[in-house]
Amino acid sequence: MDVLDIARWQFGITTVYHFLMVPLTIGLSVLVAVMQTAWFRTGKPHYLAMTKFWGKLMLINFAMGVVTGIVQEFQFGMAWSAYSRFVGDVFGAPLAMEGLVAFFVESTFLGLWIFGWDRLPRAAHLACIWAAALATNVSAFFILAANSWMQHPVGIAFVDGRPRLTSIWAVLTNPTVLATLPHTLAGSFAVAGTFLVGVAAWHLARKHRDTPKDHPDRTVWRASLRLGAWVGLAAFAAVAVSGDVQGKLMFQQQPMKMASAEALCNTESPASFSIFAVGDVARRDCESVKSVTVPALLSFLAHGDFSTEVKGVNQLIGEYQAKYGTTYPNDPALGSLAGKPINYVPSLPVTYWGFRLMIGFGGIAALAAALALWLTRRDRVPRGRWFHRAALAAIATPFLANSFGWIFTEMGRQPFVVVPNPNPSGVDGVWLYTAQAVSRGVSAGEMLTSVIVLTALYAALAAVEGFLLVRYARAGVPGVMPEYGAAPSPAGEDKPAEDVLAFAY
């Protein structure tokens, strides 16, 4: 493997990993803020218990999101220095804004929230979790604005061989980010909702099949499960709608990516949508593939009607070659690829199956949320063992859907890292091949060292985080709030001394 391949594996591994923690933080931070608001307004103790329990799980997860986020920012310069030089005038701005406007708020106010339970007035303490939660979502906007610019360059002029920013407004209102943001945020809320459902279902089914309806713990888990399931359902509806909008946009902006999502060999009109395929989808002739299809559905997904043609991979190759050339430039910086023919087709098995797994796992998550609502209607708790096992397993599905969605969208734009755009709203004629983006002064040995070190470290930390999440999730409310549900002690007998911290590491 050469430097380029190793750098791509490293970016893939570290980014997919980082984006396991991020969606849970995005969704759960807002839900915890909602829970605390409910407690603030009603004073009901089960809302406080929910805030503390889910807040603790959020923090265990948040720590990992923070530390893996630093790697993300640094590796553009470390492993992709040619990319950084090329796009810095445009791409650096949203990144710096993310730090200055969002991440500072997020980290500072989360610190205030964690340690401020007894130091701040109740309203100010509530405002802290809202500030942190909203900043997390604003963070997502800036990062997606940066990513969307790579998918669809806007707001620039091409000067001296590099894009130069001419309108930050165009970058921040890029139609691509306006479609990607709701899709990504909804995906994150699906993660958080399913997480609530899974953990709460486990507690309900294990301990509360026969407890009275007003049992304090039962109240916590029912409220959590119902909240999670409703959020999960609403999120999936939003994912579907925003995904459709984003898909139609992508058919205009990156036709090759979408043709690859279908492994659509040749132009069809009307085009049918493949549910799944048996055989080798990588074959350009489609000869050996048996595909189960829905007639004309792809035309609808692409253009909103059931008749318009959708271009296939083989036709698009010709268009791309005509526009962007058949061979890589004879640039020594391209290493062994210099002067070689360009392969414009992304890895079809990855795009085809990534797209289907994204939709499939998302659908399972939505189904699980709907089922959980139905099964727990009017204070019911299902009796079978399968219920909580299925609910726990469902936790994984929106995570997987998110991961496959990103793997699809990032692999689907290869061989480009900055994608040229035929769409009239974009600036055409600006692109960068992934092969040109990698750091040239860095040796394969260095790159291999870092990918091994980071992967090993991430794997070890995943085990630790998983262990802690399971331990705290299993322990339930008493693990974070032992006084909850206990009979009030006479005259503050076992109250802690006045100056003991409400929370300390």
Add this chain to the structure above:
Amino acid sequence: MDLATFWFCVIALLWLGYLFLEGFDFGVGMLLPVLSRTNEERRVLVNTIGPVWDGNEVWLIVAGGATFAAFPGWYASLFSAAYLPLLLVLVALILRGVAFEYRGKVDTDRWRRNWDRAIVFGSWVPALGVGALLATNVVGMPLDAQGNRVGSALAIIRPETALGALAVAGFSLLHGALFLSLKTDGDVRRRAARLAMRIGPVALLPLAALLAVVQLRHGSAPTAVAAGLAALAAVGALVVLASGRAGRAFALLGAALAASVISLFGALYPDVLPSTLNPAYSLTVHGTASSPYTLTVMTWVAAFGTPAVLVYQGWTYWVFRKRIGTNHIPPVHVP
């Protein structure tokens, strides 16, 4: 002053903010096994920075992001040339951040001991690493005409690299000890104050040496003034420390750091990253700066963002201004 120079100053300021704030975070972590005897005392140390360390670390992230936005060529060459050293710093920062959050989550000595090791490692390595990186940045790296490193992974290491590493580590030790003597009570406070007095002069020697070396090779009259002020403030800090006034010593040490950063970045200007192979290959402020439009946008963002950050981060320190002693530490409660 033109925009590019202004942003060079902003980046120096971000590094100053980072070194000042994370300097005492690092010091606290480095001194964890030195100043504590019991788990309660270790918890006292960790909790002095508990609410703030993450916000402090964002200064590094913003320094990196601002360099990317304002000087893409500088960001690209520095980060790729220092690939392996930066990897080590990242690993250490990852372990440290997780350690703070996870250390108290399981109630066994083995669990805590391992995370304490992670905190110590995660505080020493970035302090040494960031110091090494900044010093090497000032004196230059073997870069070719494209800004790529020539030579092996360790080709950037020079005598100044080691000096820079020791300079920031030494500063952080003293800074952290002073911080702890201001933020803790009881035995930890006494030990921290005594340690600060004992290590004071030695801890600042590498920084003084670095300033002198850079001044002799790359300095000008203004940087000499700044270096002189740094020395004066440092001596002042040690003098007031000797009379037991830790608060003033802490402030004066901060002033010494500010003057040192000004002196070092002043010596670097108008380069942002000199090439040791050929001065013509050096990356300069004006050669690597982003377009005036980008810099203008960033200026507006910084003009609104920075004061807000200073206000709410300052407020955090106000909210958690009380000293912490072992009597404030709640009993361990874990599932």
